[in-house]
Amino acid sequence: MSTPSALSDTHVGALPQPYLLFLGDTTVPGYAKTAYGVRDWAGDLCVGEWACGATVSTGLPVLTPREAKERGAKGLVIGVANAGGFIPDSWVDALVEALHAGLDIISGMHMRLAEIPRLAAAAELLGRRLIDVRTPPRNIPIASGRKRAGKRLLTVGTDCALGKKYTALALARAFAVRGVAVDFRATGQTGILIAGSGIPMDATIADFSAGAAEMLSPAAHAEHWDVIEGQGSLFHPAYAGVSLALLHGSQPDVFVVCHQPGRTHVLGHPEFVLPTIEQVIELTIQLGQRTNPAIRCAGISLNTGHLDADAAQELLTRTATQLGMPAADPMRGGESFDRLAQAALDEPAGA
Amino acid sequence: MSTPSALSDTHVGALPQPYLLFLGDTTVPGYAKTAYGVRDWAGDLCVGEWACGATVSTGLPVLTPREAKERGAKGLVIGVANAGGFIPDSWVDALVEALHAGLDIISGMHMRLAEIPRLAAAAELLGRRLIDVRTPPRNIPIASGRKRAGKRLLTVGTDCALGKKYTALALARAFAVRGVAVDFRATGQTGILIAGSGIPMDATIADFSAGAAEMLSPAAHAEHWDVIEGQGSLFHPAYAGVSLALLHGSQPDVFVVCHQPGRTHVLGHPEFVLPTIEQVIELTIQLGQRTNPAIRCAGISLNTGHLDADAAQELLTRTATQLGMPAADPMRGGESFDRLAQAALDEPAGA
Numbered sequence: 001m002s003t004p005s006a007l008s009d010t011h012v013g014a015l016p017q018p019y020l021l022f023l024g025d026t027t028v029p030g031y032a033k034t035a036y037g038v039r040d041w042a043g044d045l046c047v048g049e050w051a052c053g054a055t056v057s058t059g060l061p062v063l064t065p066r067e068a069k070e071r072g073a074k075g076l077v078i079g080v081a082n083a084g085g086f087i088p089d090s091w092v093d094a095l096v097e098a099l100h101a102g103l104d105i106i107s108g109m110h111m112r113l114a115e116i117p118r119l120a121a122a123a124e125l126l127g128r129r130l131i132d133v134r135t136p137p138r139n140i141p142i143a144s145g146r147k148r149a150g151k152r153l154l155t156v157g158t159d160c161a162l163g164k165k166y167t168a169l170a171l172a173r174a175f176a177v178r179g180v181a182v183d184f185r186a187t188g189q190t191g192i193l194i195a196g197s198g199i200p201m202d203a204t205i206a207d208f209s210a211g212a213a214e215m216l217s218p219a220a221h222a223e224h225w226d227v228i229e230g231q232g233s234l235f236h237p238a239y240a241g242v243s244l245a246l247l248h249g250s251q252p253d254v255f256v257v258c259h260q261p262g263r264t265h266v267l268g269h270p271e272f273v274l275p276t277i278e279q280v281i282e283l284t285i286q287l288g289q290r291t292n293p294a295i296r297c298a299g300i301s302l303n304t305g306h307l308d309a310d311a312a313q314e315l316l317t318r319t320a321t322q323l324g325m326p327a328a329d330p331m332r333g334g335e336s337f338d339r340l341a342q343a344a345l346d347e348p349a350g351a
Numbered sequence: 352m353s354t355p356s357a358l359s360d361t362h363v364g365a366l367p368q369p370y371l372l373f374l375g376d377t378t379v380p381g382y383a384k385t386a387y388g389v390r391d392w393a394g395d396l397c398v399g400e401w402a403c404g405a406t407v408s409t410g411l412p413v414l415t416p417r418e419a420k421e422r423g424a425k426g427l428v429i430g431v432a433n434a435g436g437f438i439p440d441s442w443v444d445a446l447v448e449a450l451h452a453g454l455d456i457i458s459g460m461h462m463r464l465a466e467i468p469r470l471a472a473a474a475e476l477l478g479r480r481l482i483d484v485r486t487p488p489r490n491i492p493i494a495s496g497r498k499r500a501g502k503r504l505l506t507v508g509t510d511c512a513l514g515k516k517y518t519a520l521a522l523a524r525a526f527a528v529r530g531v532a533v534d535f536r537a538t539g540q541t542g543i544l545i546a547g548s549g550i551p552m553d554a555t556i557a558d559f560s561a562g563a564a565e566m567l568s569p570a571a572h573a574e575h576w577d578v579i580e581g582q583g584s585l586f587h588p589a590y591a592g593v594s595l596a597l598l599h600g601s602q603p604d605v606f607v608v609c610h611q612p613g614r615t616h617v618l619g620h621p622e623f624v625l626p627t628i629e630q631v632i633e634l635t636i637q638l639g640q641r642t643n644p645a646i647r648c649a650g651i652s653l654n655t656g657h658l659d660a661d662a663a664q665e666l667l668t669r670t671a672t673q674l675g676m677p678a679a680d681p682m683r684g685g686e687s688f689d690r691l692a693q694a695a696l697d698e699p700a701g702a
Contacts, residue, residue: 145588145620202558206593209557237496237642241596242557248588269496272641290623291588 015131015196016074016104018045020063024091025053026080032056034108034190035079041169041194047071052094054080065101075131076103077193085110096122104129108189133192136204136212143210143249145291150220153344154252155230155301156284158274159267160239162260163330164230165191167301170330171256172227174341185217185228187246201231201246202239209242213249225345228252234283235275236266244287251292254344255284258301261315277323298344299326366482366547367425367455369396371416375442376404377431383407385459385541386430392520392545398422403445405431416452426482427454428544436461447473455480459540484543487555487563494561494600496642501571504695505603506581506652507635509625510618511590513611514681515581516542518652521681522607523578525692536567536579538597552582552597553590560593564600576696579603585634586626587617595638602643605695606635609652612666628674649695650677 019042021035032054039046039058048063048071058079065076076098082088087095087109095105099122107113113130114120123130153171155164165188172184184191186198204212217226228250232239257280266272275283281297288295300319304312312329316336319327328337370393372386383405390397390409399414399422409430416427427449433439438446438460446456450473458464464481465471474481504522506515516539523535535542537549555563568577579601583590608631617623626634632648639646651670655663663680667687670678679688 143589145617145623202556204557205553206555206557206560206596207553207590209592210589235641237599238494238561239558240599240638240641241560241592241594243592244595245557245592248591266496272496287591290586290591 015106015133015193016129017196018047018073019075019077019106019193020065020068020073020098020103021046021049021058021060021079022076022091022094022098023049023051023054023056023058024078024080024082024088024094025051026082027055029056031082032058032080034081034193035077037190038077038079038193042196045196047073049079050076050094052091056080065098065103069102073103075106078105078107078109081109087111087113087116092116092118095119099123099126099128102128104131106131106133106193108133108193110134133189133198134200134203136199137215140199140204140208140215141211142208143214145210145248147251147292148214148217148219149222150217150224150226151222151254152217152226152228152250152252153254153256153298154228154247154250155258156243156247156255156280157230157233157258158235158277158280159233159260159263160236161267162263163258163301163303167256167258167330168227168229169194170333170337171341171344174337175225175227175345178341178345180225180345181221181223182225182227185226187213187216187229187231191229198229201242206241206245209245210249213246217250230258233266233275234280234287235272237269237272247284247288248291252288252295253292254296254298255288256298256301256340256344257281257284258303260303262306277319281323296348297325299328299340301340302327302329303331304329305331366457366484366544367480368547369398369424370426370428370457370544371414371419371424371449371454372397372400372409372411372430373427373442373445373449374400374402374405374407374409375429375431375433375439375445376402377433378406380407382433383409383431385432385544386428388541389428389430389544393547396547398424400430401427401445403442407431416449416454420453424454426457429456429458429460432460438462438464438467443467443469446470450474450477450479453479455482457482457484457544459484459544461485484540484549485551485554487550488566491550491555491559491566492562493559494565496561496599498602498643499565499568499570500573501568501575501577502573502605503568503577503579503601503603504605504607504649505579505598505601506609507594507598507606507631508581508584508609509586509628509631510584510611510614511582511587512618513614514609514652514654518607518609518681519578519580520545521684521688522692522695525688526576526578526696529692529696531576531696532572532574533576533578536577538564538567538580538582542580549580552593557592557596560596561600564597568601581609584617584626585631585638586623588620588623598635598639599642603639603646604643605647605649606639607649607652607691607695608632608635609654611654613657628670632674647699648676650679650691652691653678653680654682655680656682
């Protein structure tokens with residue numbers, strides 16, 4: 001897939017691009033989700049892949065760091081995770097080789113790159129950067145709450161991990177295809193690798209979280225759109241505070257509710273029943289009005305990967321009828337997704 | 352004032368007590384608010400005060416660090432702030448002297464004590480602790496959302512800085528006087544100095560804020576009360592996320608709404624009209640029900656310091672009548688405050 005310019009902004013903490021995707025010694029495809037996400041959404045920023053024993057592949061050309069550097073690569077992205085979120089000793093030789101080849105190293109893992117003495121020493125010696133995208137920028141301001149110029153869309157959800165990033169990326173792409181000036185604004189590690197910039201909302205200091213959301217999506221010209229990746233859920237027993245700070249700081253004009261049909265309880269919190277889509281719409285408007293009285297819901301994004309095409313279409317139609325607004329699966333695209341994107345862009349009747 | 356045992360718990364990050372209160376070279380009483388707060392609410396944990404040129408005083412005995420140590424002091428508390436939130440060079444000799452006398456140093460300032468090389472070196476040499484109460488504990492868990500045993504009261508507000516800490520302290524004391532097993536749970540720096548423990552909610556990492564609130568107020572026996580110091584406001588454009596995380600993690604059975612009569616707009620955010628007390632009650636119940644379906648409002652705490660006694664009493668009576676629940680000013684105490692404390696303790700009719 002090609003990547004519209006919407007996905008290569010250089011706002012907050014611009015990353016060295018293009019990338020060489022590093023797969024380590026990973027043998028489980030699920031652990032390479034980050035590499036697949038970057039390939040799918042920022043493919044024209046990836047010159048190739050490299051590994052030290054991995055059996056998984058992104059399908060991109062296999063290049064050594066030196067070959068990647070010759071083709072213009074500036075950063076090596078650690079595109080795999082493991083259960084512990086740490087960088088095993090067996091990867092360190094490869095990472096040091098990348099530094100020697102002239103690449104910076106970019107990681108979204110919990111462990112900080114500079115905690116590995118050999119990496120820290122090599123980066124220091126060679127004048128290369130070790131970039132942890134889970135680290136928020138310094139000097140995030142306290143939120144002002146003041147309305148900024150430009151238009152903003154935020155994806156929200158009934159829960160975590162059901163398509164908020166994917167929906168935002170797909171909508172940003174759909175906006176760009178329509179000739180709309182748009183930036184995808186990333187709030188999580190994979191989104192930041194894809195966008196080349198962003199702020200990891202979950203890692204911000206609580207008092208500054210709304211300020212981080214303001215910083216992420218600064219004032220722009222009146223017709224410009226920021227499409228902002230949502231986090232958590234206002235109904236989540238652990239993460240609702242992050243979601244509210246992101247809502248208040250983003251000041252969205254428009255939001256899209258993301259949901260995984262069939263999910264009945266909060267992931268990892270089986271005591272908590274999932275809210276309905278209607279409840280999410282109501283609460284998002286109620287709380288979002290504090291910083292943007294004109295906030296409105298453009299429609300619904302359903303993750304229908306577990307259904308066949310007919311069942312998915314039937315569910316989308318039923319949901320759209322029931323709620324009186326577009327419902328689409330960005331993975332399937334099609335007319336329903338066109339309607340959702342257009343509903344987000346259209347001023348509401350009477351406005 | 353004496354201090355009930357409620358205020359000397361040793362739960363999270365227990366501080367070295369008793370204290371010697373340090374006033375630096377402060378000449379502006381407003382800058383000594385922390386020292387006054389600790390004197391007022393943890394007076395039996397303060398052996399004296401000490402300064403290096405201050406003209407303000409807490410009225411406690413003036414003691415050198417060595418004299419304070421002889422009377423049992425374990426920590427020197429920096430009880431003053433200055434405009435920049437930093438520790439001036441002119442205090443460092445005095446602080447080093449305190450370390451030599453055998454006291455740990457406790458600070459609630461933004462600047463970390465260990466950033467001052469002479470302090471860091473002296474503490475290292477002498478085996479003394481430099482404690483920054485703005486630093487949250489390590490290993491805060493992600494919130495589980497699971498209901499914990501024991502009872503909890505949270506003070507909430509229409510805004511910041513209008514009496515949530517003071518109200519919580521006064522209620523904890525009133526509970527203790529009634530023979531109720533109670534702990535005051537501090538969520539800000541002055542509260543932590545008073546309680547001798549606590550977690551600075553504003554400094555937690557956003558994803559862990561609700562978990563911090565759970566950690567702050569752990570499971571207890573069924574009749575035990577935690578009275579938790581609130582932070583921010585659910586209507587605050589910068590801090591609502593912190594307030595929501597604290598509400599969800601605290602799982603309060605009861606809350607008290609704090610308000611400053613006459614304040615019409617959010618402090619420092621003149622574009623934002625303050626919510627009404629009724630709006631705060633409604634939203635706190637609506638959102639708080641997510642982790643405690645039985646949440647209820649016990650009454651209102653008004654900061655009436657700017658009114659004379661008659662006007663204050665008239666306002667409290669009018670507010671109580673209007674809202675159908677007790678309204679009191681903890682600073683004034685009296686029958687209305689007794690009613691508020693009792694309403695918090697009483698099971699609601701029909702429960």
